[in-house]
Amino acid sequence: MAGGAILSGPGGRSSQYNRGRITFSVLLACFVGACTGLVFGYDIGIAGGVISYPDFQRRFFPQVLEAHADKDAFCKYNDPLLQLFVSVLFLAGIVGAFLGSFTAKQWGRRPTMMLGGLCFLIGAVLMAPAVHVAMLIIGRVVMGLGVGICVMCGPLFLSELAPYHLRGAFNTQFQLFITIGILVAQCINYGNQNYEWGWRLNLGLAGLPAALLMVGAALVPETPAHLVEVGREEQGRQVLRRIRGAEDVEVELQDIKDAAVAARSTKVNPWRAIFSRKFTPQLVTIVALQVFNQLDGINSIMFYAPQLFDAMGSGRREALMTHVIIGAVNVATTFVAVFTVDSLGRTFWMVEASAHMMACEVIMGVLIALKMDPVTGAIPKDITVGLIVVVCVFIAGHAWGWGPMPWLVCSEVQPMHTRAAGTALATIVNFILTFIIGQCFLSMLCSMRYGVFFFFAGWLAFMGVYTYFLVPETKGVPIEEIEYKFRNHWAWGKLMAKHDAAQEAKVVDDIADDLAAARGTSSCKVDVAKKGKPEM
Numbered sequence: 001m002a003g004g005a006i007l008s009g010p011g012g013r014s015s016q017y018n019r020g021r022i023t024f025s026v027l028l029a030c031f032v033g034a035c036t037g038l039v040f041g042y043d044i045g046i047a048g049g050v051i052s053y054p055d056f057q058r059r060f061f062p063q064v065l066e067a068h069a070d071k072d073a074f075c076k077y078n079d080p081l082l083q084l085f086v087s088v089l090f091l092a093g094i095v096g097a098f099l100g101s102f103t104a105k106q107w108g109r110r111p112t113m114m115l116g117g118l119c120f121l122i123g124a125v126l127m128a129p130a131v132h133v134a135m136l137i138i139g140r141v142v143m144g145l146g147v148g149i150c151v152m153c154g155p156l157f158l159s160e161l162a163p164y165h166l167r168g169a170f171n172t173q174f175q176l177f178i179t180i181g182i183l184v185a186q187c188i189n190y191g192n193q194n195y196e197w198g199w200r201l202n203l204g205l206a207g208l209p210a211a212l213l214m215v216g217a218a219l220v221p222e223t224p225a226h227l228v229e230v231g232r233e234e235q236g237r238q239v240l241r242r243i244r245g246a247e248d249v250e251v252e253l254q255d256i257k258d259a260a261v262a263a264r265s266t267k268v269n270p271w272r273a274i275f276s277r278k279f280t281p282q283l284v285t286i287v288a289l290q291v292f293n294q295l296d297g298i299n300s301i302m303f304y305a306p307q308l309f310d311a312m313g314s315g316r317r318e319a320l321m322t323h324v325i326i327g328a329v330n331v332a333t334t335f336v337a338v339f340t341v342d343s344l345g346r347t348f349w350m351v352e353a354s355a356h357m358m359a360c361e362v363i364m365g366v367l368i369a370l371k372m373d374p375v376t377g378a379i380p381k382d383i384t385v386g387l388i389v390v391v392c393v394f395i396a397g398h399a400w401g402w403g404p405m406p407w408l409v410c411s412e413v414q415p416m417h418t419r420a421a422g423t424a425l426a427t428i429v430n431f432i433l434t435f436i437i438g439q440c441f442l443s444m445l446c447s448m449r450y451g452v453f454f455f456f457a458g459w460l461a462f463m464g465v466y467t468y469f470l471v472p473e474t475k476g477v478p479i480e481e482i483e484y485k486f487r488n489h490w491a492w493g494k495l496m497a498k499h500d501a502a503q504e505a506k507v508v509d510d511i512a513d514d515l516a517a518a519r520g521t522s523s524c525k526v527d528v529a530k531k532g533k534p535e536m
Contacts (some may be wrong), residue, residue, distance in 0.1 A: 017478065019163060020246035025221070029161050029243065032216035034173035036113060036154025038209045039120050040147055041181020045327065046202050047086045049189025056199040060085075060133050081133070083439045088137055089144035090435040094428045096148020101424030103149075105270070108222045108230075109157040112149060117213035119146030120206065128204030139203075146210065152427040155411035156419060160223035161243060164478040168341030168408060175404030176334045181209060183327035190324050193317065224253070225479075228260045229416060252478075256416075259480045263417035270421035274414070277499050281492035282413045285471060286426045289406035292350075292463045294433035296357055296402040297456030298395075322388055326395055333396035337404045345475040346405045347467055353401020354464030358457045360394035365453030372450070402463075406430075412474050412482055 050056055057065040064079045096119070104112045123143025130136045154174050162170035188205060192198030221243070227236035236256065240249040266273060274283055337349060364387060371383045379387070407426070414422035444452045472485040472492070486492045 017164065017252050019165065020244035020249075022163075022166075023243060023245040026161060026163070026243040026245075028216075029220040030158060030170050030173055032113070032213065032220045033154050033157040033161070034177040035209060035213040035216055036116065036150035036157075037174040037177035038181040039117065039150050039206075039213055041178035041183075042185045042206055042209050043089065043120075043143065043147060043181075044178070045182035045185025045323075046189065046206065047089075049186060049193075049323065050199045050202055051082060051086065052189075053193060053199045055196050060130075060136060080439075083441075083443070085133075085136060085140065087435045087439040089140045089147060090431040092141040092144025093148030093151065093431040094435075096145040097152040097424045097427035097431065098148075099145070100149035100152040100427075101270075101420045104153050104156065104226075104420040104424075105229075108226050109153055109160070110217050110220065110222050112153045113157065113217040114214050116146045116149030116153060117210045117217065119143065119149065121146070121210035121214070124204055124206035124210065127206075128200050130200075130203075143206070148427060148431065150213070151430075152420075152424045155407045156423045157223060159408075159411040159479055160225040163244065165476060166342060167412070167479065168346065168475060169338050171408040171411060172334070172337045172341055172404040174407055175399070176331070176338060178403070179327070179330040179334045179399060183324070183331050186324045186327040190321060225256055225259070225416060225419075228253070228256045229263055233257065255478060255480045259416040262415065266417045270418045274418045274421050274425060278496075279414075279418060280499075281486045281489070281495060282415075282418075282422065283425075285413055286410040286422055287429050288466065289409055289471070290426045290429040291433055292459075292466075293402055293406040293430055294437055295456065295459040296353070296398055296463065297361060297453070297460075298398045298403070325388065326391060329392040330395050330399050333399040334404065336396075337400040340400075341404070341408070342475055345473045346409050347471050347473050349401040350405050350467045350471070351464050353397035354460045354467065357394055357397035357402070358460035358464070360390050360397070361453045361457035361460065363390050364394070365450045365457070368453070369450040409471065409474060412477075412479055413472075413486070415483060416480070 051061075054065065061079060061082050064082055096116070100112050100116065103115060120143050123139045123141075123146060125139075126142060127136055127139030130139060155171055158171045158174060159167055185202070188202050192201055195201070221239045222235075224236040224240045224243075227233070227239060233253075237249065237253055240253055240256075241247055244252075268276070273279060341349065367383055367387055367390075368379075372379050410426035411419075411423055441452070444455070448455065470491060472482075472489045474482050474485060477485060487496050
């Protein structure tokens, strides 16, 4: 893959790190950090199922229930207010991610995760007893604040605590727990579908993963990187010893201290710094990967799978069962990423996923175009089974590729000074795209019909090519040294060298100006002295 070796420079001491052992402390911290994904996953899974419940539709969206008989198979769920219920969470999540970037830097990663869990819990409490749409939407907004904070902070917390040689396996737990949250929610949707109050229970149970996150965050340590950054070096050393299971952690600690010194010496606000030319490669990388995370078409399946399969002629019960099957495949195949990301790497799985997910999108589009009745939505049973298989293969690609890898890489590539802001920006970009797709997918399905699958296939082709050539491989590199991967990259290295040369030229010019000013001042003093000297 495109990338290259690490250049020598500050840091570069990874071979001297004491790997220690995998301690209970670091495993517990990993579990708690991954619970931010559990919160997010539960919400993704529960929303699509709840909006298919007739009682929920009758109470809050009667226009959708009434329209079923009047609209064709592609358009029966195309309702802006219904789509807003699903997607407004992500607008609020943008605000939450921005807020979380400040609390993570000022308060720490641990308190920020607790704040995210609290917001999610309050949102669940508001939604479960809802009696009108406004109450539902307000609950979704508060819940969205929590989701934004959690998604921003979870990968950051995991990357900073993980041993560098296992950072991929640790960080992909975030995606694994997202898939577990989705599966749990899908099972609950399936189990409660026949109860009139089932949707209330489903929404209220969102408080459980939130409470688990809050309690867990109170039991784990703050990350050494944050402790050192705020001047609590000795506490950072003790935490590093605790999570590494070794007394000698001075080499790793020194890399963290060097990064903290560089962060403190940068007077520019992190949000301004991240948009400066110096950090252009990292900025472009995190924005591109988060855009790609959404444009692989996954949320069109995960949000609306029950409606999608209902539109294809399956009954509601069968559609919800299909959703559970998809969720189980999602969990199982995520383990592939967990066990191979630190050996095969990040870019390998993103490129592989691009190729095979593109093939799946094309197959789904062709089958629906040729075999689906556009009015009734009926599809021959053998074709429906084939579609479910293709969807499962598609889900696998996301589970080991475009699901975990963008979050992992985005939490790795930023230096300490911009890390919280960079992770927040990644979350904001992701949520903007999630909102747009969540708000537009059913309308796209209605207007583009089977063409929507070819739309995502085109994006997947572009994503694979971009990743192969422009995303550096970060496996096995300590987080404080990843900047050197960019400096040694065939494209980004040239851009960074050009920036460095411009900075050096500016420094030389500033020194020359200072010397010239100093000489000018001296000359003036000499002239004044000569003019003031009395003639003999």
